[in-house]
Amino acid sequence: MKKEKKSALLADNCPLICETYKDIISKIDSNHCFNVDITYNCDGAFDIIKRTIEKETSLNFVILDLKLLPSENRKILSGEDLGVFVRKLLPNTKIIISTECNDNYRIHNIFKSLNPEGFLIKRDLTAEELKNAINNVINNIPYYSKTVLKLLRKEISNDFSLDSIDRQILYEISIGSKMKDMPNYIPLSVASIEKRKRHLKKIFNVKDKGDRELILIAKEKGFI
Known part of the structure; x- marks a missing residue:
């Protein structure tokens, strides 16, 4: 056969x-x-x-x-x-x-x-x-x-989805990219990237004004 x-x-x-x-x-x-x-x-x-x-x-x-x-x-x-x-x-x-x-x-x-x-x-x-x-x-x-x-x-308390732009932003933050340089890699303005970052902090329930807690939680959840 x-x-x-x-x-x-x-x-x-x-x-x-x-x-x-x-x-x-x-x-x-x-x-x-x-x-x-x-x-x-x-x-x-x-x-x-x-x-x-x-x-x-x-x-x-x-x-x-x-x-x-x-x-x-x-x-x-x-x-x-x-x-x-x-x-x-x-x-x-x-x-x-x-x-x-x-x-x-x-x-x-x-x-x-x-x-x-x-x-x-x-x-x-x-x-x-x-x-x-x-x-x-x-x-x-x-x-x-x-x-x-x-x-x-399992029931999840927040129903949200991260797209490729969100993941790119998290990645650039995690490697230390400066906000002013991010539009070179992400097809958004600095203001739009900042807005996305604030939204990411909200859905991950991040209280810290800096980015460290956001990156730690994103890594913990496997997004980076």
């Missing part, structure tokens, strides 16, 4: 995790033959996505870590931003998020921005769990690990 060919992209900043995932994928079943690309940062992942489009080939699914190294041009700051590009450029590609983040706000935000076919928390992961997730996703069945399902059942 001829094996059905499938292609995948693994994007995680840890080479060992990528190699482990690739090994597990190669042993999923005898009916599929997987061609797997690996990358450790946003630039590498985006290059593979562009190559897929240029060669008019398919990419069946991607496994994205949220905390990927940002692109050099600061346009893609995380796995979430990368997922947005996948949704736009490769609408038939399935997205599986694999992350250490287990914050309720963050997970709800990912569902709003990406609505991934698979969502895995790394502390839940076993080889069998990953196999089940991939088998489900390639057969058009969503798969969420137990921690994700538990968090989705």
